[in-house]
Amino acid sequence: MKTGDLIVYTSADPVLQIAAHEDIIPLEELYAICEYVREITLEDPYMIGRIIARPYIGTPGHFTRTSNRHDYALDPFGQTTLDHLKDAGYDVIAIGKINDIYNGQGITEYVRTKSNMDGVDQLLTVMGKDFRGLSFLNLVDFDALFGHRRDVKGYAEAIEAFDARIPEILAALEDDDLLLITADHGNDPTFPGTDHTREYVPLLAYSKKMAGRGKLDQGKFADIGATVSDNFRVAATQNGRSFLDELD
Incomplete structure (x- = not known):
């Protein structure tokens, strides 16, 4: 919170998650960042399954994720x-x-x-x-x-x-x-x-x-x-x- 930096981490799906405190980085800014990351990871060698916006609120030791999460997925590879x-x-x-x-x-x-x-x-x-x-x-x-x-x-x-x-x-x-x-x-x-x-x-x-x-x-x-x-x-x-x- 002191630096205002994003928190970026991955998990095995593969997904890349970008977390930010809603009072530090507004939701629309976080979403715009995730949209940009989505655009540059659509194809090989990355082709990441999902980019996830992970907004949270609270104070150190008492942080809570909010329901404002948003996922930016790849399009399905065919008709579903x-x-x-x-x-x-x-x-x-x-x-x-x-x-x-x-x-x-x-x-x-x-x-x-x-x-x-x-x-x-x-x-x-x-x-x-x-x-x-x-x-x-x-x-x-x-x-x-x-x-x-x-x-x-x-x-x-x-x-x-x-x-x-x-x-x-x-x-x-x-x-x-x-x-x-x-x-x-x-x-x-x-x-x-x-x-x-x-x-x-x-x-x-x-x-x-x-x-x-x-x-x-x-x-x-x-x-x-x-x-x-x-x-x-x-x-x-x-x-x-x-x-x-x-x-x-």
Whole structure:
């Protein structure tokens, strides 16, 4: 804070993160810096996956990240399920950092969030709208606040808090809606270090049309995209296998 310098650091994804105190470097200036860094790292030999603006507030010993984070990602290297949905005239509503992850590609509308619970609130608001397509929510607190911080207690409490909101989500589902809950990677809060961890992630699927409880075989993350494409009868990517017919 004395020098007003940026804090620049990397992690294994690969991402490059640029942190600044909001009272020292205004948000718009931090965003402009990140946009410039994004422009000069788009191609080899760098081709960094994401440039992340990491604003924070507080005093020494009591710094806190704010919800004003912004990710500057590479464009997807090809057409995604989101593109196929959008091209077919469906709504693709991104909630949380989904819009940043896909760099806006394939998104028809996006909503920013401040926390897990705000994310659930925004999801319920979207579910209350008359839309036809996909609503895609990312709950970032599990990763940013608890997984990377190796905060076991906080992680457990966050899971409990989300679990308590699931009845609201189920109640808001229409008869022909399909709910999929999963994770994009592991982040074990009990594991040494601060990076993502390699493990199987859960997948929970629910629809009011389902007759009972079933179990899917172990699959790939790309299977979810294939299933979404199958559900809407749009073109699929070359990756993944739909499990839509296995949901009953």
